[in-house]
Every structure is written in C-alpha cells, then in structure tokens.
C-alpha cells in the first residue's frame with residue numbers, strides 16, 4: 001500500500017476495525033475511507049454497490065461483522081448467519097467487481113473444529129465437527145473464507161483470510177453479559193475495587209485453562225503487514241504465540257486494576273476448552289512478530305477502560 005492508496009476499513013468503529021484504522025493513520029496513510037453502520041449498512045447490497053462504484057477503494061479490510069457471545073449466538077442464530085453472509089458476500093463481490101487490488105477478510109479461530117489438535121494449524125479447517133453454540137456464525141465465516149479462496153482461484157482476485165486468536169484491547173465490548181474473557185474479568189475486578197470493603201472476585205472454573213490472547217493493536221499491525229507483504233489466496237493464523245492460564249490472567253488483572261481483595265476460583269463452574277492456541281508458523285515465517293506483551297496490553301486496555309467508565 002502506498003501512503004495515498006485508497007483503503008477502505010469496513011467496521012472502523014469496532015475493536016479490530018478501529019485498531020486497523022489507527023494503525024494506518026499512524027503509518028501516514030492519507031487515503032483511509034470509512035463509513036459508519038448507519039451511513040452504509042453492509043447487509044444492503046445496493047448500498048454497498050453504490051459505495052464501491054463511487055469510492056473504488058484499492059485495498060479493503062473487512063472487519064465488519066455481527067459478533068456476540070454465547071447467549072446472543074444461541075438465541076439469534078438466524079440474524080448471525082444472514083447478516084454475516086450478506087455483509088461478506090456484498091463486500092467481497094463489490095471489491096472484486098470495482099477493481100480492488102486486495103481484500104483481507106477477518107475470520108475467527110472459533111471456526112476451527114471443536115477438537116482440533118493444539119496448536120491449531122490452518123489445515124485443520126473443515127476436518128471435524130464445530131462447536132454447536134455458535135454454528136450459524138462459524139458457518140457464515142467459513143463461507144466468507146471459502147468465497148475469498150474461490151474468487152482468488154477463479155477470478156485471480158487477491159482476497160485472503162486472517163484467523164485471529166482471542167482478541168482483547170482498546171474498543172473491546174464491555175457489556176456485562178456479552179463480553180469476552182478479558183473485558184469481562186476487567187469489569188469484575190474494577191467493580192470489586194470500587195465496591196471496596198471485603199469485596200472479592202470469583203472467577204469461574206479452576207483457573208487452569210490456557211488461552212492465547214492477542215492485543216487488538218498487534219492484530220492490526222499484523223493485518224497491515226499481511227496486506228503489504230502477502231498474496232496467495234490462503235488463510236493465515238494470527239496469534240501472539242503467548243499462552244496464559246485463566247489463573248495467571250486473574251493475578252495480572254488484580255495487579256493492573258489495583259484490587260487488593262481476595263480472588264476465588266469456583267471449580268464447580270465449567271472450565272471450557274482446556275487449551276486453545278494457534279500455530280502461527282506461516283505468519284512468523286514471513287517475519288512478523290507481536291510487539292505488545294500481555295502485561296503492557298492489559299495496562300493499556302485498563303487505562304482506556306477506566307476512562308470509558310468515567311465518561
């Protein structure tokens with residue numbers, strides 16, 4: 001990408017899209033194009049066509065999607081599959097038809113088989129049954145990845161998929177019931193600190209499951225790196241390579257938030273998958289390395305979180 005290339009970031013108000021837009025602006029890119037959901041509903045094919053016909057972006061980061069936790073996924077499966085299929089079909093097809101040079105589609109590690117061998121290699125896709133709770137979402141994402149591959153193969157369109165591990169960071173969803181592990185834990189430690197007295201934090205499960213977390217700014221850096229350096233119509237895992245147990249994460253969170261009370265692990269609650277980590281060999285072989293340590297990432301996120309609570 002040149003500094004004046006026309007670059008469309010779809011979903012620039014979300015956690016991942018906003019990090020990509022920040023990274024591009026910090027890198028001196030002057031041609032970043034954005035539209036809010038209200039300005040351009042990406043599930044509206046006619047609106048997407050008009051936008052691409054008028055703006056003709058050269059590079060497209062597709063970070064817009066309907067995302068949500070287990071509750072939303074299991075109760076609104078119809079919305080998840082329809083809206084995501086529409087968004088990605090409209091954007092990938094219009095990008096190709098209106099001459100984009102390259103498109104990067106955001107996949108998700110939840111589309112790998114539930115019992116994939118760890119660390120998960122890209123070839124594990126479609127080799128086993130998926131997690132049932134978010135099947136409509138996962139199937140839509142697999143369709144998006146397949147559409148990128150098929151457009152690359154049939155039309156020579158340079159479209160590829162990035163598969164991030166668990167993302168956390170500035171702009172994360174802070175909803176008390178619908179947030180991911182890091183944001184949910186941060187909220188509980190923050191609220192316990194504010195409550196003071198003998199407030200304690202109870203963490204679900206034994207604390208032993210291992211997770212690979214990637215900071216949103218690191219993911220954005222990898223996306224920009226791949227847009228500049230990768231062509232090939234495949235998909236690429238993007239993880240930090242750094243594993244942390246839920247127990248270690250809770251201890252780190254306690255220290256970053258400055259909570260001085262007790263932390264308890266409720267072993268009667270489910271642990272979930274014991275280990276989830278991606279194999280990042282393809283990406284690291286290209287020369288990319290994560291820059292944000294888990295401690296620095298959690299500190300940065302907490303600064304943002306604390307400010308957002310005061311606003």
Ligand SMILES: NC(=O)c1ccc[n+]([C@@H]2O[C@H](COP(=O)([O-])OP(=O)(O)OC[C@H]3O[C@@H](n4cnc5c(N)ncnc54)[C@H](OP(=O)(O)O)[C@@H]3O)[C@@H](O)[C@H]2O)c1
Pocket residue numbers: 010011012013014015016017036037038040041042043062063064065066067083087106107108109163164165166167168171173180
């Ligand atoms: N967060 C993670 O841990 C994670 C992990 C792996 C992969 N990913 C992938 O990364 C991508 C972005 O995730 P995220 O965490 O950044 O999600 P997010 O914070 O919810 O952002 C999604 C963005 O898409 C926009 N959007 C949704 N539906 C739209 C529509 N119909 N038309 C136009 N805009 C629409 C949203 O706008 P509104 O808010 O205005 O609706 C929002 O700005 C997703 O594809 C996700 O699967 C995320």
